[in-house]
Amino acid sequence: MVEKVLMCGNGAVGEGAIQAGCRHYFGYPITPQNELTAYMAERLGELGGVFIQSESELAAINMVFGASASGARAMTSSSSPGISLKQEGISYIAAAELPCVIVNIMRAGPGLGDITPSQADYFQAVKGGGHGDYRLITIGPASVQELYDWTAKAFYLADKYRNPVMILGDGFLGQMMEPLEVKKIEELKLPPKTWALTGAKDRSANIIRTLMLKVGELEEHNKKIQDKYKRIEKELIEYEAVLTDDAEIILVAYGTCARICKESVFLLRKEGIKAGLIRPITLWPYPSAVIRKISNNIKCILTVEMNAGQMVEDVKLAVMGRCPVHFYGRMGGGVPTSKEIVDEIKGLEIK
Amino acid sequence: MKKIFGKPECMTDKPFHYCPGCGHGIVHRLIGEVVDELGIQDRTIGVPPVGCAVVMYHYFNIDMTEAPHGRTPAVATGIKRVHPDKVVFTYQGDGDLAAIGTGEIIHAANRGERITTIFVNNAVYGMTGGQMAPTTLVGQKTTTTPLGRDARLIGYPIKISEMLAITDGSIYIERVAVNKPANIIKAKKAIKKAFQIQLEDRGFSMVEVLSQCPVNLGLTSQKAAEWIDNTLMKTYPLGVIKDKSGE
Ligand SMILES: Cc1ncc(C[n+]2csc(CCOP(=O)(O)OP(=O)(O)O)c2C)c(N)n1
């Protein structure tokens, strides 16, 4: 029997990491993810792992860089302003093709903003965020169980693709309590990390670098990582579809907003309005093809986010004008209610 | 024929890219000799800086990783915490360590990270073309202090070794120079001691090396070496700044 416990989302992320074999965590306190930092301090203390409360997010992400370069499964977590600080390091990690997991329990911005939940870091997660052309595999879980499952899986994906993975939650998901099945994490086969820094014993030196000065070398490297991204786009897309088969109106939302939208779909159905939901789980790679396909057969899409309209750009790119794409958003810590969304749909001019 | 002089075993045959008269090559060589003498080539991991020494990894048969500018001690911390049995060092210029990376070096020292830092103080930014460093002397001309460093506007040369010495995690800090043979011999002793302290798992160790950057000082190699003796050492005197290794 799998153990079932009541846990907050932040704790579930931590336990997922532990179960996936992460023994190196580096972080700097920030609300609303502090439970995660404290959880890692406690669990890694019990297990003889490495926990460092770093002097800043800059230091934390670069400790992850060093630990990952040394072959360890390493993680850091933060919330929006701290993720902004980590972006330089994330760019280096992506460029050096090092695996690691970065957790962003988003809060409202811009600036210091508020500690209330938000989805306003979608852009800085899926569009690169730091300098240069790179991608983070970005996961948007919508429950405590999914935070656990996907954090554990994130370590595997990071190793498999040698790429940083971001778990993109929000203050709501991080702090709410739900029952959690602490499932055993199956160790999947991965190639040995022959590139890791372990000391040049009986082999030539391993060098991890992102500086490429020879003419054409950096362009070649960029092409190589872009090819990898294409492979990830082919292999990794995950989403949930709710009542989409006969739907005339499709809601698109992820994370907390998707949970609320699901309820809105049921409310609308009760009133005879044929609504459905597409919930992207991988935010990058994005389930564009699914949205594109469905856009041929429906009246319109409503994208719901806790921001001023970020993911809606990807929805529009997927739809390419095949049907109208509307947006409903709350900002600055506002969380939409299912009723608000129902009213929004009823207020749309649907042809 | 008997070979009586050559490159250290742990170094490659690649010629240095440094300017004529630059101190970086000498410091590299000293590290190479120390690594050979301690027999630790196969368990040493280096973290070069962003600065003129950024491609230091070309010159050693030693595992190394790049680090973002100034984050060098944080990257080294991550490595050392995964591999406590390995010898981890950072190599940093005065911009990397004493300006953009001030936070990382202070906290690495204060945590007593078992790493060794080789801090190359040439009183100027070499790689970016001769701008002011935090260690630039008052009155010293650089491209960003064309009239000389004005202390009232931009403060004083920072004494980071002295600052790090007051952290409880630091065990050994010495300032040396590589401007003439007698100093080079002392510099090597200091570097060796700094690595030994790490091997003994004592805490943080650092050697500050006063080094010549003739190009950006606008001096000949010889004059740059003399400038270190006659001018730079007035602000940055050589000697042991902290040594708790005997305690
Ligand atoms: C974040 C960031 N800011 C600025 C730079 C540009 N930059 C490269 S090296 C350097 C200063 C190097 O000077 P120093 O550390 O004294 O080393 P030296 O070249 O003199 O050996 C600067 C400012 C950079 N690469 N990254």
Ligand code: SF4
């Ligand atoms: S610019 Fe200065 S520090 Fe850089 S290689 Fe030339 S002499 Fe050395």
